[in-house]
Every structure is written in C-alpha cells, then in structure tokens.
Amino acid sequence: MTSTELLPIGSVAASTGASVSTVRYYEEIGMISVASRVGGKRRFHPETVGRVSFIRRAKEVGFSLGEIRSILDDEAGGWLGVVEDKIDELDRRRGRLELMIAMLKEMRDCGCEAVASCPRSDDFALEPESSSSVATP
Amino acid sequence: MTSTELLPIGSVAASTGASVSTVRYYEEIGMISVASRVGGKRRFHPETVGRVSFIRRAKEVGFSLGEIRSILDDEAGGWLGVVEDKIDELDRRRGRLELMIAMLKEMRDCGCEAVASCPRSDDFALEPESSSSVATP
DNA sequence: GTATGACCTCAAGTCAACTCGAGGTCAAGA
DNA sequence: TCTTGACCTCGAGTTGACTTGAGGTCATAC
Numbered sequence: 001m002t003s004t005e006l007l008p009i010g011s012v013a014a015s016t017g018a019s020v021s022t023v024r025y026y027e028e029i030g031m032i033s034v035a036s037r038v039g040g041k042r043r044f045h046p047e048t049v050g051r052v053s054f055i056r057r058a059k060e061v062g063f064s065l066g067e068i069r070s071i072l073d074d075e076a077g078g079w080l081g082v083v084e085d086k087i088d089e090l091d092r093r094r095g096r097l098e099l100m101i102a103m104l105k106e107m108r109d110c111g112c113e114a115v116a117s118c119p120r121s122d123d124f125a126l127e128p129e130s131s132s133s134v135a136t137p
Numbered sequence: 138m139t140s141t142e143l144l145p146i147g148s149v150a151a152s153t154g155a156s157v158s159t160v161r162y163y164e165e166i167g168m169i170s171v172a173s174r175v176g177g178k179r180r181f182h183p184e185t186v187g188r189v190s191f192i193r194r195a196k197e198v199g200f201s202l203g204e205i206r207s208i209l210d211d212e213a214g215g216w217l218g219v220v221e222d223k224i225d226e227l228d229r230r231r232g233r234l235e236l237m238i239a240m241l242k243e244m245r246d247c248g249c250e251a252v253a254s255c256p257r258s259d260d261f262a263l264e265p266e267s268s269s270s271v272a273t274p
Numbered sequence: 275g276t277a278t279g280a281c282c283t284c285a286a287g288t289c290a291a292c293t294c295g296a297g298g299t300c301a302a303g304a
Numbered sequence: 305t306c307t308t309g310a311c312c313t314c315g316a317g318t319t320g321a322c323t324t325g326a327g328g329t330c331a332t333a334c
C-alpha cells in the first residue's frame with residue numbers, strides 16, 4: 001500500500017479552515033463519513049479534506065448543509081436534478097444580487113443623506129415577483 | 138392634513154409579504170419604528186411598508202438584520218462606507234456564485250456518477266483565497 | 275516527573291430570526 | 305346574542321449550524 005496516510009482531525013481542520021469541533025460535528029451529523037479510530041482518535045481519509053472544503057465553499061455561496069448533502073451523497077443520479085435546481089436558484093439569486101449592487105451604487109452616487117430617504121430605494125422595495133415562489137401567507 | 142392613512146399591522150404584513158408576527162418582531166427589535174397605538178392597536182406610517190420591503194429584499198440577498206439596520210439607520214453618513222463595503226462583499230460573493238454555477242454546470246455535463254467522485258469538484262475545493270481573510274491556522 | 279498539546283465524550287449553550295401558544299380585548303355582521 | 309376576525313401581550317419554543325465546558329486519556333518535550 002502506498003501508505004493511505006490517514007489524517008488526524010487537526011490536519012483536516014487546518015487544511016480546510018474548519019474548526020476541529022466543526023469537523024467532529026460534520027462527522028456526527030453524517031456530512032462526512034465516520035473516521036476510523038486509532039487509540040480512540042479519529043483518522044480521516046485524505047479525501048475528507050476535499051469534501052470538507054467543498055462543504056465550506058458551498059456554504060459560503062449559500063447552500064445549506066442539507067442541500068450540500070443531497071448534492072454530495074446522491075448515489076442514484078438524482079443529484080443532477082438537485083444541481084439543476086440549484087443552478088436556476090443561484091442564477092436568480094445572482095440577478096437579485098446584481099440588482100442590489102446596482103441600487104446600492106446608485107444610492108451611493110445620488111447624494112441622499114440616508115438610504116431611508118433615498119427615492120432609489122423604492123425601486124428595490126417594489127415586488128419583482130414574477131416567477132413562482134412564496135405562497136402569500 | 139391629507140389624512141396620513143396610518144396602517145394596521147395586517148396591511149403592512151400583506152403588502153410586504155412579511156407575517157404579522159415578523160412585523161411585530163421587527164418593531165420589537167427596532168428594525169422599524171414603534172407604531173403609534175389606537176385603542177392598543179398598532180398604526181404604522183405608510184413608509185414602514187417601504188422599509189419592511191427593503192428589509193426583506195436585502196435579507197434575500199444575504200444581508201443580516203444588523204447590516205440592514207446599519208445601512209438604513211445611519212444618520213451620520215457612515216452608511217456610505219457600509220454600502221461600499223457591502224458592494225465589495227457582494228461583488229466577491231457574486232464571483233464565488235459564478236464559480237459555483239460554472240462548476241455545477243461542468244459537473245452536470247461531465248458524466249460523473251456523483252459529485253463526490255467528480256474531479257471537477259476539486260477545482261472548487263481548492264483555496265481561491267487571495268484577498269485578505271482567514272489567516273491560515 | 276510533570277506539564278503541555280492534541281485528542282476524546284457528552285451535554286448544554288449560543289445566535290439569529292423568527293414562530294407559536296395561551297389567554298384576552300374589541301368591533302362588526304348574521 | 306353570538307361568533308368571527310383582527311388585533312393585543314408575554315413567554316417559550318424552533319431551526320440550523322455550530323461552540324463551549326467539564327472532565328478525562330495519552331504521548332512527547334523539557
């Protein structure tokens with residue numbers, strides 16, 4: 001064997017930027033597979049590093065752990081659907097983000113004292129709901 | 138007076154998409170100003186609707202209530218700084234989002250069985266940290 | 275030989291942003 | 305008259321994603 005180099009939790013944490021407790025937590029909730037134990041201590045497969053990094057990046061972008069899990073762990077091919085949906089959602093989100101950025105830039109340049117009194121902010125407050133979404137409660 | 142038309146909480150909720158409890162909650166934590174009471178019932182200024190809508194849109198895009206408050210309520214002009222910072226942050230976030238979308242699309246098209254086994258996902262797992270942020274621990 | 279650091283478990287705490295439930299008031303309509 | 309609906313307060317519960325704390329085990333460094 002080319003020495004599979006199992007990693008202690010500290011290395012996984014260090015090379016992913018997650019905290020040791022977070023890695024333990026991810027193991028506990030099944031986001032990563034249960035590590036083998038050597039003398040009671042966790043030894044992780046190196047691939048866990050990639051997985052944890054993926055989780056962190058995906059979280060930054062706004063995926064929940066549940067969504068990440070369904071993308072990462074789908075064995076039946078359904079992950080494609082999840083990903084397609086997510087692409088759509090992210091595209092929409094990007095659209096809103098761009099709107100928000102544009103609006104903030106306009107507000108920055110329009111000379112208002114405060115956002116609350118800036119007429120530009122109205123554009124943003126108006127409903128851009130056209131696609132299906134929240135049912136009115 | 139042109140009848141300032143104070144609104145009951147239900148109208149505010151209905152025209153913003155927030156729930157009645159959320160509007161109460163926003164008042165309680167000072168996200169919106171305390172409504173006057175008529176017979177114990179809240180009557181909101183119409184401008185509250187714009188404010189709550191703004192809050193909701195901003196939240197969708199990823200602002201926390203705290204950030205929204207600092208943008209909306211800064212009387213001293215510091216909101217410009219907050220907004221500038223936020224524009225930068227949103228630009229970065231959009232960058233990551235685009236990366237994520239691109240990666241997911243590649244994965245969608247690359248024929249892998251699962252994301253976990255897709256080499257494309259490594260690109261995403263690698264650190265794209267170049268600007269200031271987390272110190273390598 | 276003891277102290278430090280990395281690790282362990284298990285339970286509980288935290289934080290944001292709500293949400294719910296119990297118990298009550300009040301006005302308008304059938 | 306009775307009931308429905310909109311509103312009220314206050315306190316507690318929820319969810320997601322961790323974080324912290326108490327108390328303990330080892331191995332290595334000084």
